[in-house]
Amino acid sequence: xxxxxxxxxxxxxxxxxxxxxxxxxxxxxxxxxxxxxxxxxxxxxxxxxxxxxxxxxxxxxxxxxxxxxxxxxxxxxxxxxxxxxxxxxxxxxxxxxxxxxxxxxxxxxxxxxxxxxxxxxxxxxxxxxxxxxxxxxxxxxxxxxxxxxxxxxxxxxxxxxxxxxxxxxxxxxxxxxxxxxxxxxxxxxxxxxxxxxxxxxxxxxxxxxxxxxxxxxxxxxxxxxxxxxxxxxxxxxxxxxxxxxxxxxxxxxxxxxxxxxxxxxxxxx
Amino acid sequence: xxxxxxxxxxxxxxxxxxxxxxxxxxxxxxxxxxxxxxxxxxxxxxxxxxxxxxxxxxxxxxxxxxxxxxxxxxxxxxxxxxxxxxxxxxxxxxxxxxxxxxxxxxxxxxxxxxxxxxxxxxxxxxxxxxxxxxxxxxxxxxxxxxxxxxxxxxxxxxxxxxxxxxxxxxxxxxxxxxxxxxxxxxxxxxxxxxxxxxxxxxxxxxxxxxxxxxxxxxxx
Numbered sequence: 037x038x039x040x041x042x043x044x045x046x047x048x049x050x051x052x053x054x055x056x057x058x059x060x061x062x063x064x065x066x067x068x069x070x071x072x073x074x075x076x077x078x079x080x081x082x083x084x085x086x087x088x089x090x091x092x093x094x095x096x097x098x099x100x101x102x103x104x105x106x107x108x109x110x111x112x113x114x115x116x117x118x119x120x121x122x123x124x125x126x127x128x129x130x131x132x133x134x135x136x137x138x139x140x141x142x143x144x145x146x147x148x149x150x151x152x153x154x155x156x157x158x159x160x161x162x163x164x165x166x167x168x169x170x171x172x173x174x175x176x177x178x179x180x181x182x183x184x185x186x187x188x189x190x191x192x193x194x195x196x197x198x199x200x201x202x203x204x205x206x207x208x209x210x211x212x213x214x215x216x217x218x219x220x221x222x223x224x225x226x227x228x229x230x231x232x233x234x235x236x237x238x239x240x241x242x243x244x245x246x247x248x249x250x251x252x253x254x255x256x257x258x259x260x261x262x263x264x265x266x267x268x269x270x271x272x273x274x275x276x277x278x279x280x281x282x283x284x285x286x287x288x289x290x291x292x293x294x295x296x297x298x299x300x301x302x303x304x305x
Numbered sequence: 306x307x308x309x310x311x312x313x314x315x316x317x318x319x320x321x322x323x324x325x326x327x328x329x330x331x332x333x334x335x336x337x338x339x340x341x342x343x344x345x346x347x348x349x350x351x352x353x354x355x356x357x358x359x360x361x362x363x364x365x366x367x368x369x370x371x372x373x374x375x376x377x378x379x380x381x382x383x384x385x386x387x388x389x390x391x392x393x394x395x396x397x398x399x400x401x402x403x404x405x406x407x408x409x410x411x412x413x414x415x416x417x418x419x420x421x422x423x424x425x426x427x428x429x430x431x432x433x434x435x436x437x438x439x440x441x442x443x444x445x446x447x448x449x450x451x452x453x454x455x456x457x458x459x460x461x462x463x464x465x466x467x468x469x470x471x472x473x474x475x476x477x478x479x480x481x482x483x484x485x486x487x488x489x490x491x492x493x494x495x496x497x498x499x500x501x502x503x504x505x506x507x508x509x510x511x512x513x514x515x516x517x518x519x520x521x522x523x524x525x
Binding site: 186196197202244249251253 | 356360361386388389392398400401403409411412415440442
Protein backbone atom coordinates (compact mmCIF):
# COMPACT_ATOMS: atom_id res chain seq x y z
CA UNK A 37 0.00 0.00 0.00
CA UNK A 38 2.98 2.28 0.48
CA UNK A 39 3.35 2.31 -3.29
CA UNK A 40 0.13 4.34 -3.55
CA UNK A 41 1.79 7.25 -1.75
CA UNK A 42 3.64 7.90 -5.03
CA UNK A 43 1.33 9.93 -7.30
CA UNK A 44 2.46 8.30 -10.58
CA UNK A 45 1.68 4.83 -9.18
CA UNK A 46 -1.69 5.93 -7.80
CA UNK A 47 -2.58 7.63 -11.12
CA UNK A 48 -1.50 4.53 -13.03
CA UNK A 49 -3.57 2.24 -10.81
CA UNK A 50 -6.71 4.37 -11.08
CA UNK A 51 -6.35 4.69 -14.85
CA UNK A 52 -5.80 0.95 -15.27
CA UNK A 53 -8.85 0.08 -13.16
CA UNK A 54 -11.03 2.64 -14.96
CA UNK A 55 -9.88 1.31 -18.34
CA UNK A 56 -10.38 -2.29 -17.23
CA UNK A 57 -13.91 -1.56 -16.04
CA UNK A 58 -15.18 0.27 -19.11
CA UNK A 59 -12.96 -0.15 -22.19
CA UNK A 60 -13.98 -3.80 -22.80
CA UNK A 61 -17.30 -2.34 -24.03
CA UNK A 62 -15.38 -1.21 -27.10
CA UNK A 63 -14.03 -4.77 -27.36
CA UNK A 64 -17.61 -6.04 -27.62
CA UNK A 65 -18.15 -3.62 -30.53
CA UNK A 66 -14.96 -4.87 -32.22
CA UNK A 67 -15.99 -8.52 -31.88
CA UNK A 68 -19.57 -8.04 -33.05
CA UNK A 69 -18.86 -5.70 -35.96
CA UNK A 70 -15.67 -7.53 -36.96
CA UNK A 71 -13.49 -4.43 -36.59
CA UNK A 72 -10.19 -6.23 -35.99
CA UNK A 73 -8.58 -4.67 -39.10
CA UNK A 74 -9.87 -1.28 -38.08
CA UNK A 75 -8.16 -1.70 -34.72
CA UNK A 76 -4.78 -2.11 -36.45
CA UNK A 77 -5.48 0.92 -38.63
CA UNK A 78 -6.17 2.99 -35.53
CA UNK A 79 -2.86 1.93 -33.99
CA UNK A 80 -1.06 3.12 -37.12
CA UNK A 81 -3.05 6.36 -37.20
CA UNK A 82 -2.13 6.98 -33.56
CA UNK A 83 1.53 6.41 -34.45
CA UNK A 84 1.20 9.00 -37.22
CA UNK A 85 -0.44 11.32 -34.69
CA UNK A 86 2.42 10.80 -32.24
CA UNK A 87 4.99 11.53 -34.97
CA UNK A 88 3.13 14.69 -35.99
CA UNK A 89 2.75 15.68 -32.34
CA UNK A 90 6.47 15.34 -31.71
CA UNK A 91 7.29 17.22 -34.93
CA UNK A 92 4.89 20.07 -34.09
CA UNK A 93 5.57 20.03 -30.32
CA UNK A 94 2.00 18.97 -29.47
CA UNK A 95 1.13 16.32 -26.88
CA UNK A 96 1.55 13.00 -28.76
CA UNK A 97 -1.48 11.45 -26.98
CA UNK A 98 -3.69 14.35 -28.03
CA UNK A 99 -2.36 14.23 -31.60
CA UNK A 100 -2.90 10.45 -31.69
CA UNK A 101 -6.50 10.88 -30.50
CA UNK A 102 -7.18 13.52 -33.16
CA UNK A 103 -5.70 11.32 -35.90
CA UNK A 104 -7.73 8.31 -34.73
CA UNK A 105 -10.97 10.30 -34.76
CA UNK A 106 -10.11 11.72 -38.21
CA UNK A 107 -9.31 8.21 -39.50
CA UNK A 108 -12.63 6.85 -38.16
CA UNK A 109 -14.64 9.63 -39.79
CA UNK A 110 -12.80 9.17 -43.10
CA UNK A 111 -13.08 5.36 -43.08
CA UNK A 112 -16.79 5.43 -42.24
CA UNK A 113 -17.50 7.96 -44.97
CA UNK A 114 -15.41 6.26 -47.67
CA UNK A 115 -16.93 2.85 -46.83
CA UNK A 116 -20.47 4.26 -46.92
CA UNK A 117 -20.04 6.18 -50.18
CA UNK A 118 -17.97 3.61 -52.06
CA UNK A 119 -19.97 0.60 -50.90
CA UNK A 120 -16.66 -1.14 -50.07
CA UNK A 121 -16.37 -3.32 -46.98
CA UNK A 122 -15.07 -1.51 -43.91
CA UNK A 123 -12.12 -3.94 -43.73
CA UNK A 124 -10.89 -3.00 -47.23
CA UNK A 125 -11.09 0.72 -46.53
CA UNK A 126 -9.42 0.26 -43.13
CA UNK A 127 -6.56 -1.67 -44.76
CA UNK A 128 -6.00 1.17 -47.22
CA UNK A 129 -5.87 3.72 -44.39
CA UNK A 130 -3.59 1.44 -42.35
CA UNK A 131 -0.97 1.41 -45.10
CA UNK A 132 -1.44 5.12 -45.81
CA UNK A 133 -1.01 6.21 -42.19
CA UNK A 134 2.06 4.07 -41.49
CA UNK A 135 3.64 5.34 -44.74
CA UNK A 136 2.94 8.94 -43.74
CA UNK A 137 4.22 8.26 -40.21
CA UNK A 138 7.61 7.08 -41.54
CA UNK A 139 7.76 10.08 -43.89
CA UNK A 140 7.06 12.50 -41.00
CA UNK A 141 9.62 10.77 -38.74
CA UNK A 142 12.26 11.03 -41.48
CA UNK A 143 11.52 14.53 -42.76
CA UNK A 144 10.91 16.22 -39.39
CA UNK A 145 13.87 14.52 -37.77
CA UNK A 146 11.69 13.06 -35.03
CA UNK A 147 13.66 10.55 -32.96
CA UNK A 148 12.00 7.27 -33.93
CA UNK A 149 12.50 6.01 -30.34
CA UNK A 150 10.17 8.78 -29.12
CA UNK A 151 7.59 8.24 -31.83
CA UNK A 152 7.54 4.50 -31.33
CA UNK A 153 7.33 5.08 -27.59
CA UNK A 154 3.56 5.23 -28.10
CA UNK A 155 3.68 1.53 -29.03
CA UNK A 156 4.94 0.58 -25.57
CA UNK A 157 2.94 2.85 -23.26
CA UNK A 158 3.36 3.08 -19.50
CA UNK A 159 0.75 3.48 -16.82
CA UNK A 160 3.30 5.29 -14.64
CA UNK A 161 3.95 8.05 -17.18
CA UNK A 162 0.35 9.33 -17.13
CA UNK A 163 -0.22 12.96 -16.26
CA UNK A 164 -3.20 14.23 -14.29
CA UNK A 165 -4.73 15.39 -17.57
CA UNK A 166 -4.26 11.92 -19.11
CA UNK A 167 -6.06 10.40 -16.13
CA UNK A 168 -8.89 12.93 -16.38
CA UNK A 169 -9.28 12.24 -20.13
CA UNK A 170 -9.36 8.48 -19.47
CA UNK A 171 -11.99 8.88 -16.73
CA UNK A 172 -14.14 11.23 -18.82
CA UNK A 173 -13.98 8.88 -21.78
CA UNK A 174 -14.89 5.89 -19.58
CA UNK A 175 -17.95 7.80 -18.34
CA UNK A 176 -18.88 8.66 -21.93
CA UNK A 177 -18.76 5.08 -23.24
CA UNK A 178 -20.64 3.79 -20.17
CA UNK A 179 -23.33 6.43 -20.69
CA UNK A 180 -23.54 5.69 -24.42
CA UNK A 181 -24.02 1.95 -23.91
CA UNK A 182 -26.43 2.18 -20.96
CA UNK A 183 -28.58 5.14 -22.05
CA UNK A 184 -28.82 4.05 -25.67
CA UNK A 185 -28.62 0.31 -25.08
CA UNK A 186 -31.71 -0.68 -27.13
CA UNK A 187 -30.51 1.33 -30.16
CA UNK A 188 -26.93 0.12 -29.79
CA UNK A 189 -28.08 -3.49 -29.52
CA UNK A 190 -30.33 -2.99 -32.59
CA UNK A 191 -27.30 -1.94 -34.64
CA UNK A 192 -25.24 -4.81 -33.22
CA UNK A 193 -28.05 -7.22 -34.12
CA UNK A 194 -28.46 -6.18 -37.76
CA UNK A 195 -28.02 -2.76 -39.31
CA UNK A 196 -30.89 -3.13 -41.80
CA UNK A 197 -33.24 -4.27 -39.05
CA UNK A 198 -32.12 -1.32 -36.91
CA UNK A 199 -32.85 1.06 -39.80
CA UNK A 200 -36.26 -0.51 -40.39
CA UNK A 201 -37.02 -0.14 -36.67
CA UNK A 202 -36.51 3.62 -36.92
CA UNK A 203 -32.98 3.75 -35.47
CA UNK A 204 -30.55 6.27 -36.99
CA UNK A 205 -28.13 3.42 -37.61
CA UNK A 206 -25.59 5.58 -39.45
CA UNK A 207 -25.20 7.86 -36.42
CA UNK A 208 -25.04 4.96 -33.94
CA UNK A 209 -22.48 3.13 -36.11
CA UNK A 210 -20.31 6.24 -36.40
CA UNK A 211 -20.48 6.72 -32.62
CA UNK A 212 -19.45 3.09 -32.10
CA UNK A 213 -16.48 3.53 -34.44
CA UNK A 214 -15.45 6.71 -32.62
CA UNK A 215 -15.55 4.92 -29.26
CA UNK A 216 -13.39 2.13 -30.68
CA UNK A 217 -10.92 4.70 -32.05
CA UNK A 218 -10.61 6.63 -28.79
CA UNK A 219 -10.28 3.39 -26.79
CA UNK A 220 -7.37 2.29 -28.94
CA UNK A 221 -5.61 5.68 -28.68
CA UNK A 222 -5.98 5.86 -24.90
CA UNK A 223 -4.95 2.26 -24.32
CA UNK A 224 -1.82 2.78 -26.44
CA UNK A 225 -0.72 5.42 -23.98
CA UNK A 226 -1.75 3.30 -21.02
CA UNK A 227 -0.35 -0.16 -21.78
CA UNK A 228 1.00 0.13 -25.31
CA UNK A 229 -0.19 -0.91 -28.76
CA UNK A 230 1.20 -4.41 -28.53
CA UNK A 231 -0.67 -5.32 -25.33
CA UNK A 232 -3.84 -3.25 -25.52
CA UNK A 233 -5.89 -6.28 -26.53
CA UNK A 234 -5.50 -7.63 -23.01
CA UNK A 235 -7.94 -4.96 -21.84
CA UNK A 236 -9.80 -4.25 -25.06
CA UNK A 237 -10.46 -7.64 -26.63
CA UNK A 238 -9.58 -10.55 -24.34
CA UNK A 239 -12.23 -9.73 -21.68
CA UNK A 240 -14.86 -9.50 -24.42
CA UNK A 241 -13.75 -12.82 -25.93
CA UNK A 242 -13.91 -14.56 -22.53
CA UNK A 243 -17.35 -13.02 -21.90
CA UNK A 244 -18.58 -14.32 -25.25
CA UNK A 245 -18.11 -17.88 -23.93
CA UNK A 246 -20.40 -17.37 -20.95
CA UNK A 247 -22.86 -14.55 -21.79
CA UNK A 248 -26.46 -15.48 -22.53
CA UNK A 249 -27.73 -12.02 -23.42
CA UNK A 250 -26.34 -8.82 -24.97
CA UNK A 251 -26.66 -7.01 -21.63
CA UNK A 252 -24.85 -9.87 -19.92
CA UNK A 253 -22.12 -9.75 -22.57
CA UNK A 254 -21.32 -6.11 -21.83
CA UNK A 255 -21.48 -6.56 -18.05
CA UNK A 256 -19.34 -9.71 -18.01
CA UNK A 257 -16.72 -8.19 -20.34
CA UNK A 258 -16.40 -5.22 -17.96
CA UNK A 259 -16.20 -7.41 -14.84
CA UNK A 260 -13.50 -9.59 -16.44
CA UNK A 261 -11.62 -6.46 -17.61
CA UNK A 262 -11.74 -5.02 -14.08
CA UNK A 263 -10.48 -8.28 -12.61
CA UNK A 264 -7.59 -8.49 -15.10
CA UNK A 265 -6.49 -4.90 -14.49
CA UNK A 266 -6.66 -5.08 -10.66
CA UNK A 267 -5.09 -8.54 -10.43
CA UNK A 268 -2.51 -7.57 -13.06
CA UNK A 269 -1.54 -4.41 -11.21
CA UNK A 270 -0.98 -6.11 -7.86
CA UNK A 271 0.79 -9.05 -9.51
CA UNK A 272 3.15 -6.63 -11.21
CA UNK A 273 4.01 -5.04 -7.86
CA UNK A 274 4.44 -8.41 -6.17
CA UNK A 275 6.51 -9.99 -8.93
CA UNK A 276 8.29 -6.80 -10.07
CA UNK A 277 7.23 -7.12 -13.71
CA UNK A 278 5.69 -4.44 -15.97
CA UNK A 279 1.99 -3.89 -15.20
CA UNK A 280 1.00 -4.27 -18.86
CA UNK A 281 2.72 -7.68 -19.03
CA UNK A 282 1.04 -8.86 -15.82
CA UNK A 283 -2.40 -7.73 -17.07
CA UNK A 284 -1.82 -9.51 -20.35
CA UNK A 285 -0.71 -12.79 -18.76
CA UNK A 286 -3.74 -12.81 -16.45
CA UNK A 287 -6.12 -12.04 -19.33
CA UNK A 288 -4.52 -14.79 -21.41
CA UNK A 289 -4.89 -17.27 -18.51
CA UNK A 290 -8.57 -16.32 -18.18
CA UNK A 291 -8.98 -16.85 -21.91
CA UNK A 292 -7.52 -20.35 -21.49
CA UNK A 293 -9.94 -21.07 -18.64
CA UNK A 294 -12.79 -19.70 -20.78
CA UNK A 295 -11.86 -22.02 -23.66
CA UNK A 296 -11.85 -25.03 -21.32
CA UNK A 297 -15.23 -23.94 -19.89
CA UNK A 298 -16.66 -23.63 -23.38
CA UNK A 299 -15.39 -27.07 -24.35
CA UNK A 300 -16.94 -28.66 -21.26
CA UNK A 301 -20.21 -26.76 -21.77
CA UNK A 302 -20.40 -27.95 -25.39
CA UNK A 303 -19.79 -31.57 -24.39
CA UNK A 304 -22.56 -31.36 -21.80
CA UNK A 305 -25.02 -29.86 -24.28
CA UNK B 306 -50.88 1.69 -63.06
CA UNK B 307 -50.78 2.21 -59.27
CA UNK B 308 -54.09 2.78 -57.46
CA UNK B 309 -54.31 6.25 -55.88
CA UNK B 310 -55.24 4.85 -52.41
CA UNK B 311 -52.67 2.05 -52.49
CA UNK B 312 -50.63 1.19 -49.42
CA UNK B 313 -47.57 0.70 -51.61
CA UNK B 314 -47.47 2.35 -55.03
CA UNK B 315 -44.39 2.09 -57.23
CA UNK B 316 -44.33 3.64 -60.71
CA UNK B 317 -41.60 2.97 -63.29
CA UNK B 318 -38.88 2.32 -60.72
CA UNK B 319 -35.32 1.91 -61.99
CA UNK B 320 -32.48 0.65 -59.79
CA UNK B 321 -28.89 0.17 -60.91
CA UNK B 322 -26.08 -1.18 -58.74
CA UNK B 323 -22.48 -0.84 -59.97
CA UNK B 324 -23.75 -0.15 -63.48
CA UNK B 325 -26.00 -3.23 -63.57
CA UNK B 326 -29.71 -2.68 -63.98
CA UNK B 327 -31.44 -4.57 -61.15
CA UNK B 328 -34.98 -3.17 -61.44
CA UNK B 329 -36.23 -1.51 -64.59
CA UNK B 330 -39.53 0.19 -65.31
CA UNK B 331 -41.07 -1.66 -62.38
CA UNK B 332 -44.59 -0.73 -61.39
CA UNK B 333 -46.26 -2.36 -58.42
CA UNK B 334 -49.27 -1.64 -56.30
CA UNK B 335 -50.55 -3.18 -53.07
CA UNK B 336 -53.85 -2.17 -51.47
CA UNK B 337 -54.07 -1.72 -47.71
CA UNK B 338 -54.88 -5.01 -45.97
CA UNK B 339 -53.83 -7.08 -48.96
CA UNK B 340 -51.45 -10.05 -48.78
CA UNK B 341 -49.08 -10.56 -51.67
CA UNK B 342 -46.30 -12.99 -52.50
CA UNK B 343 -43.58 -11.75 -54.85
CA UNK B 344 -42.19 -14.86 -56.52
CA UNK B 345 -39.42 -15.37 -59.03
CA UNK B 346 -36.02 -16.93 -59.60
CA UNK B 347 -32.82 -15.89 -57.82
CA UNK B 348 -31.50 -12.60 -59.18
CA UNK B 349 -34.92 -11.41 -60.34
CA UNK B 350 -34.70 -8.38 -58.03
CA UNK B 351 -37.17 -9.46 -55.34
CA UNK B 352 -34.98 -8.53 -52.36
CA UNK B 353 -33.98 -5.27 -54.03
CA UNK B 354 -37.65 -4.41 -54.41
CA UNK B 355 -38.19 -4.87 -50.65
CA UNK B 356 -35.12 -2.75 -49.86
CA UNK B 357 -36.37 0.01 -52.16
CA UNK B 358 -39.74 0.00 -50.39
CA UNK B 359 -37.94 0.18 -47.02
CA UNK B 360 -35.73 3.07 -48.15
CA UNK B 361 -32.58 0.95 -47.79
CA UNK B 362 -31.84 1.06 -51.53
CA UNK B 363 -31.85 4.21 -53.64
CA UNK B 364 -33.55 4.23 -57.01
CA UNK B 365 -32.64 6.37 -60.00
CA UNK B 366 -36.02 6.98 -61.66
CA UNK B 367 -39.70 6.58 -60.94
CA UNK B 368 -41.93 7.34 -57.95
CA UNK B 369 -42.60 5.29 -54.84
CA UNK B 370 -45.18 6.02 -52.17
CA UNK B 371 -45.60 3.94 -49.02
CA UNK B 372 -48.58 4.66 -46.74
CA UNK B 373 -49.18 7.80 -48.76
CA UNK B 374 -45.70 9.27 -48.28
CA UNK B 375 -43.00 9.61 -50.92
CA UNK B 376 -40.14 7.31 -49.80
CA UNK B 377 -37.07 9.32 -48.76
CA UNK B 378 -38.95 12.46 -47.72
CA UNK B 379 -39.35 13.85 -44.19
CA UNK B 380 -42.98 12.76 -44.21
CA UNK B 381 -41.90 9.20 -45.00
CA UNK B 382 -39.36 9.25 -42.15
CA UNK B 383 -42.33 9.63 -39.80
CA UNK B 384 -44.03 6.60 -41.41
CA UNK B 385 -40.91 4.44 -41.63
CA UNK B 386 -41.54 2.67 -38.33
CA UNK B 387 -44.96 1.57 -39.55
CA UNK B 388 -43.24 -0.78 -42.00
CA UNK B 389 -41.98 -3.95 -40.32
CA UNK B 390 -39.19 -5.92 -41.96
CA UNK B 391 -38.10 -9.53 -41.60
CA UNK B 392 -35.00 -10.52 -43.51
CA UNK B 393 -33.34 -13.86 -43.89
CA UNK B 394 -29.84 -12.80 -42.84
CA UNK B 395 -30.91 -11.98 -39.28
CA UNK B 396 -31.50 -15.69 -38.76
CA UNK B 397 -27.74 -16.31 -38.79
CA UNK B 398 -26.79 -13.63 -36.24
CA UNK B 399 -24.25 -15.24 -33.90
CA UNK B 400 -24.18 -13.00 -30.83
CA UNK B 401 -25.52 -13.68 -27.35
CA UNK B 402 -28.86 -11.90 -27.70
CA UNK B 403 -31.73 -13.21 -25.63
CA UNK B 404 -35.05 -13.76 -27.37
CA UNK B 405 -36.57 -10.81 -25.52
CA UNK B 406 -33.72 -8.47 -26.51
CA UNK B 407 -34.40 -9.25 -30.18
CA UNK B 408 -38.09 -8.41 -29.78
CA UNK B 409 -37.22 -5.21 -27.87
CA UNK B 410 -35.46 -3.90 -31.00
CA UNK B 411 -38.95 -3.26 -32.40
CA UNK B 412 -39.76 -0.68 -29.72
CA UNK B 413 -36.29 0.84 -29.25
CA UNK B 414 -36.96 3.97 -31.33
CA UNK B 415 -40.60 4.49 -30.39
CA UNK B 416 -41.47 7.56 -28.27
CA UNK B 417 -43.02 5.49 -25.47
CA UNK B 418 -42.32 5.15 -21.76
CA UNK B 419 -40.40 2.10 -20.53
CA UNK B 420 -43.48 0.40 -18.93
CA UNK B 421 -45.50 0.83 -22.14
CA UNK B 422 -42.61 -0.60 -24.16
CA UNK B 423 -42.39 -3.61 -21.83
CA UNK B 424 -46.13 -4.17 -22.14
CA UNK B 425 -45.97 -3.93 -25.91
CA UNK B 426 -43.11 -6.44 -26.09
CA UNK B 427 -45.06 -8.85 -23.89
CA UNK B 428 -48.22 -8.47 -25.98
CA UNK B 429 -46.34 -9.04 -29.23
CA UNK B 430 -44.65 -12.17 -27.91
CA UNK B 431 -47.99 -13.51 -26.71
CA UNK B 432 -49.66 -12.75 -30.04
CA UNK B 433 -47.05 -14.75 -31.92
CA UNK B 434 -46.79 -17.47 -29.27
CA UNK B 435 -43.12 -17.05 -28.40
CA UNK B 436 -43.23 -15.85 -24.77
CA UNK B 437 -41.40 -19.02 -23.71
CA UNK B 438 -38.41 -17.96 -25.86
CA UNK B 439 -37.72 -14.67 -24.10
CA UNK B 440 -34.85 -15.92 -21.93
CA UNK B 441 -33.43 -18.36 -24.48
CA UNK B 442 -30.32 -17.46 -26.47
CA UNK B 443 -31.33 -16.33 -29.96
CA UNK B 444 -28.32 -17.99 -31.60
CA UNK B 445 -29.37 -21.41 -30.28
CA UNK B 446 -32.98 -21.29 -31.46
CA UNK B 447 -34.35 -23.11 -34.49
CA UNK B 448 -35.11 -21.18 -37.70
CA UNK B 449 -38.85 -21.29 -36.98
CA UNK B 450 -38.39 -19.96 -33.44
CA UNK B 451 -36.18 -17.14 -34.73
CA UNK B 452 -38.78 -16.17 -37.31
CA UNK B 453 -41.48 -16.06 -34.62
CA UNK B 454 -39.28 -13.64 -32.63
CA UNK B 455 -38.75 -11.58 -35.81
CA UNK B 456 -42.52 -11.35 -36.31
CA UNK B 457 -42.98 -10.34 -32.65
CA UNK B 458 -40.28 -7.68 -33.12
CA UNK B 459 -42.18 -6.27 -36.09
CA UNK B 460 -45.50 -6.35 -34.21
CA UNK B 461 -43.97 -4.19 -31.46
CA UNK B 462 -43.59 -1.41 -34.01
CA UNK B 463 -47.39 -1.47 -34.45
CA UNK B 464 -46.87 -1.70 -38.22
CA UNK B 465 -49.36 -1.21 -41.01
CA UNK B 466 -47.19 -3.07 -43.50
CA UNK B 467 -45.04 -6.18 -43.10
CA UNK B 468 -42.26 -6.88 -45.58
CA UNK B 469 -40.76 -10.35 -45.40
CA UNK B 470 -37.78 -11.65 -47.34
CA UNK B 471 -37.93 -15.44 -47.76
CA UNK B 472 -39.21 -16.00 -44.19
CA UNK B 473 -39.88 -19.70 -44.75
CA UNK B 474 -37.05 -20.78 -47.03
CA UNK B 475 -34.91 -22.43 -44.34
CA UNK B 476 -37.75 -23.85 -42.28
CA UNK B 477 -39.03 -27.39 -41.93
CA UNK B 478 -42.64 -28.03 -43.09
CA UNK B 479 -44.12 -27.72 -39.58
CA UNK B 480 -42.38 -24.40 -38.84
CA UNK B 481 -43.25 -23.13 -42.32
CA UNK B 482 -46.92 -23.87 -41.71
CA UNK B 483 -46.76 -22.14 -38.30
CA UNK B 484 -45.18 -18.98 -39.74
CA UNK B 485 -47.67 -18.86 -42.61
CA UNK B 486 -50.58 -19.33 -40.18
CA UNK B 487 -49.29 -16.44 -38.01
CA UNK B 488 -48.98 -14.20 -41.08
CA UNK B 489 -52.47 -15.15 -42.25
CA UNK B 490 -53.82 -14.43 -38.78
CA UNK B 491 -52.09 -11.02 -38.56
CA UNK B 492 -53.54 -10.09 -41.93
CA UNK B 493 -57.07 -11.26 -41.08
CA UNK B 494 -57.31 -10.00 -37.50
CA UNK B 495 -55.15 -6.88 -37.53
CA UNK B 496 -55.60 -5.88 -41.15
CA UNK B 497 -51.85 -5.80 -41.78
CA UNK B 498 -50.71 -5.47 -45.36
CA UNK B 499 -48.24 -8.31 -45.95
CA UNK B 500 -45.76 -8.45 -48.82
CA UNK B 501 -43.62 -11.55 -48.83
CA UNK B 502 -40.80 -12.52 -51.15
CA UNK B 503 -40.62 -16.26 -51.67
CA UNK B 504 -39.54 -18.91 -54.11
CA UNK B 505 -40.68 -21.67 -51.77
CA UNK B 506 -42.69 -23.89 -54.12
CA UNK B 507 -44.61 -25.42 -51.22
CA UNK B 508 -45.77 -21.99 -50.04
CA UNK B 509 -46.71 -20.95 -53.57
CA UNK B 510 -48.66 -24.16 -54.14
CA UNK B 511 -50.67 -23.95 -50.93
CA UNK B 512 -51.40 -20.24 -50.70
CA UNK B 513 -54.51 -18.26 -51.49
CA UNK B 514 -52.50 -15.01 -51.53
CA UNK B 515 -52.10 -12.83 -54.60
CA UNK B 516 -48.93 -13.94 -56.40
CA UNK B 517 -46.85 -11.54 -58.51
CA UNK B 518 -44.02 -13.04 -60.51
CA UNK B 519 -40.79 -11.15 -61.15
CA UNK B 520 -38.30 -11.86 -63.88
CA UNK B 521 -35.10 -9.98 -64.66
CA UNK B 522 -35.98 -6.83 -62.74
CA UNK B 523 -39.64 -6.34 -63.52
CA UNK B 524 -42.97 -8.08 -63.15
CA UNK B 525 -43.72 -10.74 -65.74
